[in-house]
Amino acid sequence: MGALPAVRTRRVAVAALIVLLAALAWVNTGRTQQIALTMDDVTGAGFSAQGIRMAFTGGGATTIEVNAVTIGAQSWKNIKLNCALLRLERTRIACDDGVLALVEKIPLSFSYLTDKRVLDLALKPAKEETWQINMRPGKRGNDLSVRVDGGSLQRIAAWLPPDVPKISAGVIHGVIDYSGDGRIAAKLTANGVGFADATGLHAGEKIGFTLDAQAVPAANDLRWSAALAWSAGEAFWQPIYLKAANQRLSAEGRLDAKQLHIERGSLRYPGIGDVGFSGVYDLAAKKTTEGRVSAQALNVPALYESVLKPFLEGTSLSDLRTDGRFSVELHMGEQGLQRADVRLDNVSFEDKTQHRFALFDINGTVPWRADELTQAAVTVKGGELLKMPVGAFAIPLSMNGMRFDLKQLRVPLLDGYINVNDFVARAGTASWYWQFTGALAGISMDKFTAALGLPVMYGTLDATLPMVRHIKSTLRVDGALFLKVFDGTIEAKNLVLLDVFSKAPRVQVDVAMRNLDLGLLTRTYSFGNITGRLDARIDGLELVNWQPVKFDVQLASSAGDYPRKISQAAVQNITALGGAGAAAAIQRSFLRFFEQFGYEKLGWGCKLQSGVCQMSGVDVGGGDTSQGYVIVKGGGIPAITVMGYNRQVSWQELLDRLKRVTQGNVKPIVE
Amino acid sequence: MKHLILKTFLLLATLLGVGQAAAQANLEINTPGIAAIQGSMQKRHAELAPLYTSGAVGLTRDGNVALRDPAGVPLAQRAAVNGLIAAENQDRASLYREIARANNHPEWEGDIRNTFGQRWIDRAQAGWYYQNATGAWVRK
Amino acid sequence: MTLKTLRTLSTNRRLMLGALLGGTVMAAGCVTINIYFPAAAAEKAADRIIDEVWQLKGGASTPPAPAPGASTPPAPAPGAKPAEK
Known part of the structure; x- marks a missing residue:
């Protein structure tokens, strides 16, 4: 970026000089005072001036007018240079208070030593802004120096291609030297630079930097080196936001007609570390055909916070606490990444606020190749998964592209x-x-x-x-x-998780439970004790965000011979599920004298759809079920039968009741 | 003749459809999935509301939100605001899809999105920005 | 009540002729192939969700979204009760 003002200023100077020299040719021969001259068009490489007219009026006042000047892609129309007093001395031509009417009126002064052929030109487009141009004969051709003080970067904005962000503010100071043999050296400082594109995804504010760049022409190419230090301001380049922290970028290489070679590049990022790079950029194809990046022992937390995190926004890795060092070597070829060697030194990360996962002290190397079988050797000292401790393990990963x-x-x-x-x-x-x-x-x-x-x-x-x-x-x-x-088995079939990483993950599964020990189960959930065995079948269970929205569940006593007892507390709990009124009935009945009852079988079904549970009971084989359904079918002495009468209940209501029933101890598994 | 047949059909279909409409006077929106998305959006709204008010973020015609005026957001916050917008749009897409699914008509997703697109704009506070039919930003 | 799409009507003239003769049968068939989008219900649903997300009703102190199923019409209790044997 810093090279552009140099080029442009040089062109302006050359243009001004051509116009000026043309004028001088006439001035030297002209002796009369009121004279008007018209010149042929002047054209050159990337430059043209059409319709040049000069008028000498009385008292040394001179006006030079040009219809159109084109330099590169820029052109100006109706340019006028007024000089109130053009001094014509023996070896010096000078104008102290000229005005150049370009887009705006720019005060200008110049002096030209005709014997030494030295031109000094000063443009003062604004109060605090000076562009001084000095042109003198050098060893080969003319040498040119441009000194800028308070140069406005907005002037350059018009020169930039339309697809780069627009420069809205900024001031530059510095010197650009150009030798006739093609050497260029620039030392520039910029302050308060602002740029932005229309989408706002690429923008910078109050940016300050210094640029020190040189270029020396060689046989067929140009050798160059540049050092850029970013000292102030902030920049946002979607999705990365960076603040100036004295980051230093330096590089050297060569430039020919086809390629830009970066031979030694380095980026020093305080807090993160140093990154070395080199590569070849094809100018015609506009792509990197070769590249190498090498970074040793980068500080992982700083790297994560300022560079990685923005790319991980919205994933489960976007809020991590990190630690450790990270080294990487990348080789890129025409076909993209060819090899990547990563080394991890005591890298740790953990889910900072939700504590879902963590891995500590990851060490090892990952030597990836685009078309070669390689083996990573990574060890992890420990971690956590859903707050459960994870022990040390090794990851013997083999990679092939x-x-x-x-x-x-x-x-x-x-x-x-x-x-x-x-x-x-x-x-x-x-x-x-x-x-x-x-x-x-x-x-x-x-x-x-x-x-x-x-x-x-x-x-x-x-x-x-x-x-x-x-x-x-x-x-x-x-x-x-x-x-x-629970001494039984649970079998889940046809398990599918949809939109796994979204806000509302969806699970579909069929579950079959066999021979669960009801004693263990009821004790666990502090539901009144039931002795026996239970089978359960859940068909078409659908969970959204881990909550059931649809299923068809059928619980039933397992087949076989085993003790079947149900405690009074369990009976009360089952009835309490039917609502407060039903629970009171058992209190009044003589059944409260018994602690335990025998049963033959128990069962309950619920078909959940649209938040409503359609209930059914155990199959009692015939019998009159028009009035209700049997939840517990009595057997033995004393026996008890529990009937259900309502066949519909709001699922939420049922859960609330279940919660109340099991309350005072631990939370039920379903919430 | 053809026209008449079509009209007859429309009439019959409409008559039969009335019963259907009465049966589904309400769309099912009380599902855990919708509740989860809704909760997430409600939480995010606290952060989005000042951006609507400042005009930095506006409501699009297709039921999304978009960065309208990047200059209204400091550079340091721009990534966060972009993240907020992306997350909101992701939730909105899930919401429209979930409502369609919850009503056993996945193919309604587009219609639901359109309905929401209009209602978000209709219910927006004065001063908020939205996209009109030509896609231009308008202050309400 | 919106009739969103009415498909395959003009595609089959014989079908239509049949429809004229046996109106009801065909009409029933017709309904099944139509896709209705309940626009009014969708607007109502949208408004309810917008109310929640934007906290438009009851001011800022409105508690978060009600638990799922809370607005389902109250379903009868299971009404289980023990029966003596």
């Missing part, structure tokens, strides 16, 4: 472990596809439930995940998911 394989991952969780087997991930056209088989084994239910804040259950948690596949934000479990709890 965009395919990643993990033969076996064994993550200790509580006193058991999570096993992930045959994990395969590959990049699809739009999203990632991945799959794995897995298992949970040997995890104590009491620790597990306590960690999740659920009512404490006993036993161990063993589950197998036959095949989990993720395609386009849908997670599908093939085969059956198998859990052992």
